[in-house]
Amino acid sequence: MPNITALWIKNPQGILSSTDAANGIVVQGNKIVELVPTGAVPTTAYTQVFDASKHVITPGLVNTHHHFYQTLTRAWGPAANAPLFPWLQNLYKVWARLTPDALDAAVRVALAELLLSGCTTAADHHYLFPEGMDESIDIEVAAVRDFGMRATLTRGSMTLGEKDGGLPPQSTVQDLDVVLADSQRLIEKYHQSEEGATIQIALAPCSPFSVTTDAMRESAKLAEKYGVRLHTHLAETLDEEEFCLERFGLRPLDYLDSVGWLGPQTWLGHGIHFNADEIQQLGAAGTAVAHCATSNMRLASGIARVLELEAAGVPVGLGVDGSASNDGSNMILEVRQALYLQRLRYGADVPVQRALNWATAGSAKVLGRSDIGKIEVGMQADLAFFTTDELRFSGSHDPIAALLLCGADKADRVMVAGQWRVVDGAIPGLDLPELIHRHTKHAKALVDLDAPVRQYA
Numbered sequence: 001m002p003n004i005t006a007l008w009i010k011n012p013q014g015i016l017s018s019t020d021a022a023n024g025i026v027v028q029g030n031k032i033v034e035l036v037p038t039g040a041v042p043t044t045a046y047t048q049v050f051d052a053s054k055h056v057i058t059p060g061l062v063n064t065h066h067h068f069y070q071t072l073t074r075a076w077g078p079a080a081n082a083p084l085f086p087w088l089q090n091l092y093k094v095w096a097r098l099t100p101d102a103l104d105a106a107v108r109v110a111l112a113e114l115l116l117s118g119c120t121t122a123a124d125h126h127y128l129f130p131e132g133m134d135e136s137i138d139i140e141v142a143a144v145r146d147f148g149m150r151a152t153l154t155r156g157s158m159t160l161g162e163k164d165g166g167l168p169p170q171s172t173v174q175d176l177d178v179v180l181a182d183s184q185r186l187i188e189k190y191h192q193s194e195e196g197a198t199i200q201i202a203l204a205p206c207s208p209f210s211v212t213t214d215a216m217r218e219s220a221k222l223a224e225k226y227g228v229r230l231h232t233h234l235a236e237t238l239d240e241e242e243f244c245l246e247r248f249g250l251r252p253l254d255y256l257d258s259v260g261w262l263g264p265q266t267w268l269g270h271g272i273h274f275n276a277d278e279i280q281q282l283g284a285a286g287t288a289v290a291h292c293a294t295s296n297m298r299l300a301s302g303i304a305r306v307l308e309l310e311a312a313g314v315p316v317g318l319g320v321d322g323s324a325s326n327d328g329s330n331m332i333l334e335v336r337q338a339l340y341l342q343r344l345r346y347g348a349d350v351p352v353q354r355a356l357n358w359a360t361a362g363s364a365k366v367l368g369r370s371d372i373g374k375i376e377v378g379m380q381a382d383l384a385f386f387t388t389d390e391l392r393f394s395g396s397h398d399p400i401a402a403l404l405l406c407g408a409d410k411a412d413r414v415m416v417a418g419q420w421r422v423v424d425g426a427i428p429g430l431d432l433p434e435l436i437h438r439h440t441k442h443a444k445a446l447v448d449l450d451a452p453v454r455q456y457a
């Protein structure tokens with residue numbers, strides 16, 4: 001590729017790579033083409049140099065579970081102090097009022113927050129399609145493209161309403177044939193399977209208590225036909241376990257198995273309440289887990305058994321989860337939360353690097369990707385650059401450890417596919433105050449349950 005400009009990212013303060021890259025890396029086109037060891041200079045002919053001596057570089061962080069639309073219902077009083085089921089029941093009636101403009105603002109807020117915290121690839125689980133919201137995923141695709149990020153956008157679904165014994169109100173559920181037709185449309189229109197893909201589509205019936213058994217089975221068949229991944233919430237709370245035992249006579253994982261989902265094509269949001277046998281079963285199947293530490297603490301759902309899952313061979317990544325249960329989308333802070341929550345379970349010798357690995361290589365594997373999540377030759381040039389010159393880092397020694405232990409909360413620069421998407425802590429071209437203003441108006445209108453829907457556009 002002699003005609004593509006090569007950039008030497010030189011002399012970083014620290015870099016998260018399993019191979020010596022102490023003197024930086026060379027990026028050409030959308031890929032990492034060389035790691036430069038201690039004291040060396042690149043062998044690749046380069047024409048540009050970026051001085052990274054103030055930066056700690058990690059692979060771009062990968063978020064494996066989110067609900068972007070929920071940024072509209074952060075810290076909302078009626079859902080602020082409740083566990084999952086009542087939390088959901090309070091929020092469903094608000095979410096049922098979602099409009100296309102409100103979703104657009106919500107998605108952009110979530111993406112901006114993720115990107116500014118070092119995230120380059122995000123998965124979103126969008127299962128809310130009330131009347132008028134048929135183009136929800138199309139809205140998400142447009143926003144992801146504008147930000148120049150990568151995303152796995154899941155076509156979620158809810159098909160089991162209150163009248164049939166499910167949790168969500170009828171106005172938020174859809175017929176299965178509508179779900180399947182839209183899933184097929186979205187895969188055919190947007191899904192990229194090639195190396196370096198920016199948009200991938202996955203299918204994601206929401207949870208055992210909001211989706212019919214048919215929807216689970218048919219989604220699995222459609223996913224298999226097109227070679228796309230499957231995603232759902234599982235083993236998040238003991239209420240869910242009770243629901244599955246009562247309705248299906250099965251524990252959640254046995255239910256998942258019974259509908260044809262237990263395999264390497266599937267990743268699960270949360271995965272907290274698995275017993276020792278189930279952990280082995282998951283590992284043998286290669287089914288992955290998105291660990292959502294903050295959300296699990298916020299809703300007091302429990303602590304996922306991450307080290308045991310990994311020991312059994314389960315790919316584990318991290319997710320900030322939806323912003324109604326976090327209530328932020330800050331990916332680097334999420335890594336810190338996961339580190340500390342897992343130390344609480346397993347002891348203080350869970351290393352910082354292991355937590356960073358969950359958020360990078362681990363998360364990439366959860367999303368079925370082998371081209372992102374590591375700083376290695378041939379990988380996509382997705383990189384997060386953090387500075388450590390703020391007050392909170394003063395006196396720190398190990399720059400990589402300092403990211404988590406001192407609580408880094410923003411990236412100074414972010415590169416996706418060789419392109420700078422964050423420069424000096426800002427997203428070029430994004431009018432952030434205008435976005436916050438628009439999003440706030442939508443958020444207020446959404447929770448004003450006495451006012452008609454769509455009073456603000």
Ligand SMILES: [Zn+2]
Nearest residue numbers: 233269321322
């Ligand atoms: Zn979730």
